[in-house]
Structures are given as structure tokens and as C-alpha cells.
Amino acid sequence: MAAEKWVYMVTAQTPTNIAVIKYWGKRDEVRILPVNDSISVTLDPDHLCTVTTVAVSPSFDRDRMWLNGKEISLSGSRYQNCLREIRSRGGDVEDKEKGVKIEKKDWERLNLHIASHNNFPTAAGLASSAAGFACLVFSLAKLMNVEEDPSQLSAIARQGSGSACRSLFGGFVKWKMGSKDDGSDSVAVQLADEKHWDDLVIIIAVVSSRQKETSSTSGMRESVETSLLLQHRAKEVVPKRIVQMEEAIKNRDFASFTQLSCKDSNQFHAVCLDTSPPIFYMNDTSHRIISLVEKWNRSEGTPQVAYTFDAGPNAVLIARNRKVAVQLLQGLLYYFPPKPDTDMKSYVVGDNSILKEAGLDGENSVENLQPPPEIRDNIGSQDQKGEVSYFICTRPGRGPVVLPDQTQALLDPETGLPK
Amino acid sequence: MAAEKWVYMVTAQTPTNIAVIKYWGKRDEVRILPVNDSISVTLDPDHLCTVTTVAVSPSFDRDRMWLNGKEISLSGSRYQNCLREIRSRGGDVEDKEKGVKIEKKDWERLNLHIASHNNFPTAAGLASSAAGFACLVFSLAKLMNVEEDPSQLSAIARQGSGSACRSLFGGFVKWKMGSKDDGSDSVAVQLADEKHWDDLVIIIAVVSSRQKETSSTSGMRESVETSLLLQHRAKEVVPKRIVQMEEAIKNRDFASFTQLSCKDSNQFHAVCLDTSPPIFYMNDTSHRIISLVEKWNRSEGTPQVAYTFDAGPNAVLIARNRKVAVQLLQGLLYYFPPKPDTDMKSYVVGDNSILKEAGLDGENSVENLQPPPEIRDNIGSQDQKGEVSYFICTRPGRGPVVLPDQTQALLDPETGLPK
Numbered sequence: 036m037a038a039e040k041w042v043y044m045v046t047a048q049t050p051t052n053i054a055v056i057k058y059w060g061k062r063d064e065v066r067i068l069p070v071n072d073s074i075s076v077t078l079d080p081d082h083l084c085t086v087t088t089v090a091v092s093p094s095f096d097r098d099r100m101w102l103n104g105k106e107i108s109l110s111g112s113r114y115q116n117c118l119r120e121i122r123s124r125g126g127d128v129e130d131k132e133k134g135v136k137i138e139k140k141d142w143e144r145l146n147l148h149i150a151s152h153n154n155f156p157t158a159a160g161l162a163s164s165a166a167g168f169a170c171l172v173f174s175l176a177k178l179m180n181v182e183e184d185p186s187q188l189s190a191i192a193r194q195g196s197g198s199a200c201r202s203l204f205g206g207f208v209k210w211k212m213g214s215k216d217d218g219s220d221s222v223a224v225q226l227a228d229e230k231h232w233d234d235l236v237i238i239i240a241v242v243s244s245r246q247k248e249t250s251s252t253s254g255m256r257e258s259v260e261t262s263l264l265l266q267h268r269a270k271e272v273v274p275k276r277i278v279q280m281e282e283a284i285k286n287r288d289f290a291s292f293t294q295l296s297c298k299d300s301n302q303f304h305a306v307c308l309d310t311s312p313p314i315f316y317m318n319d320t321s322h323r324i325i326s327l328v329e330k331w332n333r334s335e336g337t338p339q340v341a342y343t344f345d346a347g348p349n350a351v352l353i354a355r356n357r358k359v360a361v362q363l364l365q366g367l368l369y370y371f372p373p374k375p376d377t378d379m380k381s382y383v384v385g386d387n388s389i390l391k392e393a394g395l396d397g398e399n400s401v402e403n404l405q406p407p408p409e410i411r412d413n414i415g416s417q418d419q420k421g422e423v424s425y426f427i428c429t430r431p432g433r434g435p436v437v438l439p440d441q442t443q444a445l446l447d448p449e450t451g452l453p454k
Numbered sequence: 455m456a457a458e459k460w461v462y463m464v465t466a467q468t469p470t471n472i473a474v475i476k477y478w479g480k481r482d483e484v485r486i487l488p489v490n491d492s493i494s495v496t497l498d499p500d501h502l503c504t505v506t507t508v509a510v511s512p513s514f515d516r517d518r519m520w521l522n523g524k525e526i527s528l529s530g531s532r533y534q535n536c537l538r539e540i541r542s543r544g545g546d547v548e549d550k551e552k553g554v555k556i557e558k559k560d561w562e563r564l565n566l567h568i569a570s571h572n573n574f575p576t577a578a579g580l581a582s583s584a585a586g587f588a589c590l591v592f593s594l595a596k597l598m599n600v601e602e603d604p605s606q607l608s609a610i611a612r613q614g615s616g617s618a619c620r621s622l623f624g625g626f627v628k629w630k631m632g633s634k635d636d637g638s639d640s641v642a643v644q645l646a647d648e649k650h651w652d653d654l655v656i657i658i659a660v661v662s663s664r665q666k667e668t669s670s671t672s673g674m675r676e677s678v679e680t681s682l683l684l685q686h687r688a689k690e691v692v693p694k695r696i697v698q699m700e701e702a703i704k705n706r707d708f709a710s711f712t713q714l715s716c717k718d719s720n721q722f723h724a725v726c727l728d729t730s731p732p733i734f735y736m737n738d739t740s741h742r743i744i745s746l747v748e749k750w751n752r753s754e755g756t757p758q759v760a761y762t763f764d765a766g767p768n769a770v771l772i773a774r775n776r777k778v779a780v781q782l783l784q785g786l787l788y789y790f791p792p793k794p795d796t797d798m799k800s801y802v803v804g805d806n807s808i809l810k811e812a813g814l815d816g817e818n819s820v821e822n823l824q825p826p827p828e829i830r831d832n833i834g835s836q837d838q839k840g841e842v843s844y845f846i847c848t849r850p851g852r853g854p855v856v857l858p859d860q861t862q863a864l865l866d867p868e869t870g871l872p873k
Contacts, residue, residue: 263690263691263721267683267690271686297731301727301728301729301730301732305725308720308721308724309721310720313748315741315744318741319738
């Protein structure tokens with residue numbers, strides 16, 4: 036390899052995901068091996084994703100990374116583990132046009148530049164680390180001509196952030212806990228792609244919080260150490276739910292899907308509460324959203340909407356179809372209207388074509404909403420302006436893709452520095 | 455027995471109690487037999503109690519009851535079970551002065567008048583049914599010259615409201631779940647009287663709630679039917695905690711007492727959350743109080759305050775001694791000040807001599823409070839006026855007593871009707 040001035044780079048986009056059977060608790064803190072299997076839905080990257088550009092050049096003097104425009108340290112073990120694992124699998128790369136020729140052995144000493152960007156607020160608690168580490172590993176695998184399949188790559192992404200392994204696939208994904216000490220069988224597999232069940236519509240309520248939250252890393256460590264319910268959940272409850280959830284997804288059985296999702300979300304938060312000191316991720320707004328959905332589902336006789344909450348107060352609501360999603364959004368906006376003078380298109384983001392279908396694209400449209408009759412008087416009064424920061428409308432989506440269009444790259448093709 | 459016009463009556467006072475190892479779940483809904491043992495602290499009846507007057511007269515044409523001045527139906531099975539059980543144990547009663555002569559067999563056909571009054575708001579969620587059924591059974595036992603000891607009476611009160619059985623004793627009380635199908639061994643026993651550990655000071659924060667709460671009766675039924683964690687808690691977790699809590703009480707070991715109380719309260723609420731649909735008794739204010747106490751205990755290195763929450767958002771805080779209670783009250787009033795123009799003596803009730811010790815009896819005294827240094831910035835800003843309705847300061851207290859002073863009776867000694 037000559038010491039030319041070339042910069043060789045790849046840009047990729049990776050989705051985030053939301054677990055419907057939850058991952059909570061590691062049996063190995065270093066390798067990030069979980070105490071139970073988990074299942075997730077991949078969210079459409081058009082609305083929630085990470086874009087990462089990775090570059091290699093003989094002119095780079097050290098590994099560097101920029102996250103959302105700001106340089107961050109790569110010295111943490113999670114980054115180091117991912118970089119070491121992926122480097123050891125690098126293959127030969129040649130780009131005659133650019134004069135690039137890299138041999139397998141070169142990856143150990145070539146330095147990398149990495150720029151990553153989330154198209155949603157990192158602080159919103161929307162699993163940015165899952166999409167981030169998945170995108171890091173996926174883009175580096177493409178850059179380095181790594182031959183591993185997505186499941187094998189998922190075992191690398193897992194070492195950056197557990198739930199990242201599930202973002203290597205679109206649609207419905209299972210993270211198998213595995214049994215080996217080295218974690219090589221703790222990988223994600225796709226249960227069904229995003230086209231398998233494309234009726235589903237997902238509405239995320241980004242809930243305002245005044246409380247600083249426990250990070251999921253330290254939270255789950257404390258749960259493993261102190262909760263007397265966690266092991267029972269992991270050993271006795273989750274294995275059965277995994278089988279049932281796989282079946283529900285296979286059969287597009289929305290009633291079972293909803294029952295399992297809601298129960299498992301609640302049980303995960305129950306384990307958090309059983310932790311010492313207790314961890315509260317949901318707040319009164321989260322509880323109000325649950326009450327609204329539970330009452331609606333009961334009044335309809337058959338489940339219309341599933342809910343699930345990760346390590347924060349945000350509600351992820353999965354509607355059985357577009358018609359239900361429209362009604363759901365109307366109900367949500369009735370109870371959680373925007374603050375005065377808020378543009379509806381900034382209050383409902385993502386696929387906000389739903390606003391028109393819900394008759395909510397005009398002036399005063401929220402003020403004219405009627406309370407959903409079946410849930411009136413049940414979840415408190417309509418005075419909750421500001422409890423929800425905004426809503427995101429999305430759907431199940433595809434897995435990681437390379438973005439071949441160089442204009443989407445986050446690094447300058449000449450300097451390898453952020454644009 | 456002659457058909458004279460006499461009215462014979464007894465008035466008694468009975469305390470309420472707060473469980474520190476929780477009762478949640480029945481194995482027999484009719485006899486009210488629990489799935490695990492529980493342990494409680496009896497609260498001083500000077501601050502929280504029920505007073506009940508029971509009267510018998512040949513002139514009464516039916517059983518009648520008045521609760522807080524309003525006539526209520528006695529047709530429910532809980533009242534009927536208590537009345538049947540206690541009647542079957544009635545003895546001979548003679549009061550020559552009044553011309554009263556009742557034989558054992560007469561109790562089956564003599565009618566009763568019952569008037570009961572709580573010295574605290576029934577709606578505040580302070581276990582009014584526990585004190586109420588205990589007082590009903592205790593006062594009837596006195597009226598009817600029942601020879602059973604308090605444990606045997608507790609098995610009758612238990613059939614009115616499970617936790618009522620623990621209000622038959624002062625101090626520290628265990629409700630043994632028992633193993634017999636007929637419930638005869640599911641009784642309360644005293645672990646230690648109220649003088650055993652009289653350093654303890656109890657502050658109850660009556661928390662405002664805008665959500666209608668699930669009754670504990672239906673809540674625990676739903677938990678038994680749907681929570682996959684409840685049986686594990688009842689069988690594997692609670693039995694060990696009961697042994698440890700008995701030991702902690704015996705040794706006045708406040709650190710263990712606190713750890714067990716807090717963990718068990720949180721686990722009970724975890725089981726509620728694991729119920730389908732989930733039950734939320736604690737709200738954001740409850741969570742904020744927990745955070746305050748947890749952080750304070752950690753910063754002190756050794757536990758100063760235990761917390762426990764029943765089926766509602768109210769916090770019951772147990773301070774290791776009076777000095778700690780004064781600091782606790784100062785911290786609570788800093789974070790949860792009264793609304794403007796509130797008289798401090800109506801915001802801190804019960805033993806409000808503590809106000810003077812805390813320097814909170816003067817004008818503007820709350821405004822001058824400094825944030826507790828160890829917990830500053832940790833539980834949100836100080837803008838929570840109205841989150842707490844009021845505080846009650848109390849202590850461990852005595853069991854039921856007869857009130858011989860006729861002026862305290864709630865029924866007229868001539869007519870047997872409410873005064």
C-alpha cells in the first residue's frame with residue numbers, strides 16, 4: 036500500500052428499533068450478553084435513523100469520531116471492542132480509479148474517521164445508541180469488505196450497545212441470548228421483514244420529563260444486582276413470551292401481539308421498580324397514555340393499539356392499521372394538545388401526512404376535537420398542554436443500507452473531516 | 455329477657471395500621487385469606503383512629519349502621535360475615551342498674567345499631583377500612599361479652615377487611631397467613647408493643663391525586679389473576695423478609711427495618727405494575743418523595759428514614775428519631791410548601807408540636823427554608839405547591855381501647871340513634 040493522499044469512504048443509514056419483548060439485564064457486562072431473548076420492531080429509517088460515514092486514509096494519524104457534529108472520544112471500551120472486532124475481519128479492498136489498495140493486514144494500522152448523525156434528538160430517549168452502534172459496525176463492514184452476514188455483524192454491534200444488534204435487520208427481529216461464554220451465539224436474526232405486516236402504524240409520544248433519568252446501562256446493572264423478580268422474569272416468564280410473540284408476528288395476530296407487548300413493557304418497568312433504589316422511567320403522563328389505550332382497547336372489545344415504553348417516559352404506540360392510527364392521533368391530540376401557536380407540522384413529525392387524514396391540518400383543528408366517547412372522564416381533565424413535546428408517526432421499516440449518493444456523506448471526500 | 459326499653463351500648467377506639475411487609479393477594483376471596491404473611495406498625499390513635507359505638511336494644515327493629523354520620527347498608531357479605539361470627543360468640547350480659555339481661559342465645563335475634571367515625575378523611579386513602587372493621591369487631595366483642603382473645607377476634611375482623619386484623623394490636627403486628635382452609639389460623643399476633651421502639655416518628659404525606667384509584671380489593675384480585683410475578687413474590691421473597699423484619703423489629707435495627715420496608719413497598723407496587731391492565735398507585739409526587747428519601751439516606755451513609763406506600767399515592771415516612779423527623783419535615787416543606795395563605799397548623803396535623811421544633815411555627819418560616827444540601831438539584835425544582843394536600847405527624851401507637859366516657863359515644867343512650 037502506497038502512502039498516497041486518498042480518502043476512501045462509505046456512508047450508511049441504519050434504523051432504530053423498539054423492543055416488544057424487553058431486554059433488561061446482562062449476564063456478562065463486558066461482552067454484553069443478556070439474561071433473556073428479546074424481540075423488536077425496526078422503525079422506518081425515513082423517520083428515525085442514524086447516518087454514519089466512515090473513512091480510511093493513510094493520511095489519518097489516529098481514529099477519530101464526530102457525533103452530531105461534535106468530536107467525541109473513542110477510548111471507551113464499547114467503541115474499542117467494536118473497532119477491534121471489525122478490524123480483525125477486514126478484507127482486501129481495491130478501488131483502481133482512486134488508487135486505493137488495502138490488504139487485509141493493513142486494517143490493523145490504518146486509522147479511521149467516523150461521523151455519525153441522528154435525524155432525531157439524541158436526548159429524546161429514542162434508542163440512539165442502538166442505531167448508532169449498528170450503523171458504525173455496518174458502515175465499517177462495508178468499508179472494510181467484511182464478509183460476515185448481518186447476524187455475525189450483530190454480535191459485534193452488540194458489544195457496543197446490546198439493543199444495537201437488533202438494528203442490523205428490518206422488520207421483526209429476535210436477539211437470541213445464546214449460551215456460549217464468548218457471546219458468539221448471542222446474535223440477532225430476522226423473524227419477518229418489514230413487508231410481512233405493513234398495516235401497522237407506529238405513533239411515538241415524546242413525553243416531557245423534568246427528572247434526570249437513570250441510564251439503561253447502570254439501571255440494568257442495579258436491577259440484576261438487587262431485583263428479586265428479575266431472574267424469575269428472565270427464566271420463567273420471557274422464554275414463553277418469546278415463543279408466543281414469534282407466533283403472533285408470524286400470524287399477524289394483533290390481539291396476541293398487543294397483549295404480549297403491553298404486559299412485557301409493564302413487567303420490565305415492574306422490575307425497575309423492584310430495583311433498589313427503585314428506578315422510575317414512566318411518569319404520570321406515561322401512565323395517562325397507558326390508561327387511555329387500555330380503556331380504548333377494552334371498549335372496542337378487541338385490541339386496537341399496543342403500547343411499549345423503553346428506559347424513559349416516551350410512549351411507543353402501535354396501531355393495528357391506518358384507520359385506527361388516525362383515531363388514536365385524534366384522541367392523543369385531544370388529551371395532549373400542543374402549546375398555543377405551535378405549528379401542527381412540528382408537533383406531529385415523521386409521516387405527518389396522517390394530519391390531513393385526521394382533519395388536523397387546518398387552523399383550530401385541535402380545539403374542535405371531541406373527546407373520544409369511550410374514554411371520557413377516565414384519564415383526567417384536558418389541561419395537559421406541554422406534557423407531550425411532540426409526536427412521531429412512523430411504521431415498521433427496513434434494515435441498514437449503504438447510501439451511494441456522495442452528497443449524503445458526512446465527511447469531506449478530500450480531507451476526511453466533517454463537512 | 456323482657457321487652458323493656460333499655461339501650462345498652464359500648465364505645466371503642468381502634469387504630470389504623472401501615473404494613474411494612476405488604477399484604478397483596480388473597481388465596482380465598484370469601485374468607486379473606488392472604489397469599490403471604492404481612493407485618494405492620496400500628497399508628498397512634500390520637501392522630502388516626504376510628505371510634506365506633508355499638509348498641510343493642512329490644513326496641514331496635516333491624517341492624518343499622520352509620521359511617522361518618524351517614525347511614526350505610528349492612529347487606530354486604532363483609533359486614534354480614536363479621537356480624538354472624540361475632541354474634542355466634544356472644545355471652546351472657548347483665549347490667550342490673552339498667553335492667554339489662556341478655557343471654558347468649560339472645561344475640562341471634564337482638565338487633566344492633568352501629569355508628570362509626572374516622573378522625574381523618576376517609577377519602578385520603580389511609581386504610582380507613584382496617585380501623586373500621588377492627589373497631590366494629592372489637593366494640594361488638596365488648597358489648598357481647600365475647601371471651602375470645604385479640605388474635606381470635608382478629609380472625610373475625612379479617613373477614614371484614616384483611617388488614618383490619620392487624621389493627622387489633624398496638625405496636626408491631628404480624629398477620630400470619632395460616633394454612634387451614636377455614637381461616638381459623640389466619641390471625642394477627644403482636645410482635646412488640648408500642649413502647650418497644652418509641653424513638654420512631656411517622657410523617658404521612660397525603661398526596662393530591664387527580665386519578666381515580668383502583669380499589670385494593672379489585673386491584674389485588676386482578677394481580678392474583680394476571681401478574682406472573684405475584685406468586686414468586688409470595689412464595690420466595692416474602693417468607694424470608696418476614697423473618698428478617700421480625701428480627702429487625704426485635705433488635706430495633708433501623709437500617710434493616712428501612713431496607714426491608716422500602717424494598718417491600720416497591721415490590722408491591724412492582725406487582726401492581728405487572729398486573730393486566732397495570733395498576734398505578736404511586737404518582738410523580740410519590741416518586742419525588744422516594745427520590746428525596748433515597749438520596750438523603752445515601753448521603754448520610756446510614757438509613758435515616760424508611761418509606762412505604764399503600765394502595766394510593768400517600769407516602770408514609772418513618773424517621774429513626776425525633777431529630778431526624780424535624781430535618782425530614784423541613785426538607786419536605788422545602789420541596790412541598792403549602793399554597794399561599796395556608797395556616798401551617800392545618801398543613802401539618804396530628805402531633806404538630808413538631809412545627810415549633812422545626813422552626814416552622816412563625817410567619818414566612820417556609821419561605822426561609824434552605825434546600826437540604828445533600829439533595830439539592832436532584833429531585834426537580836421547588837415549584838410543587840399543592841402536590842401534597844397536608845402532612846400528618848404521628849408515631850407507633852396502642853391497640854383498641856374501650857372509651858368509658860359516655861360523652862364520647864356516637865349514639866344517643868336513650869334512642870340508640872346517632873347524636
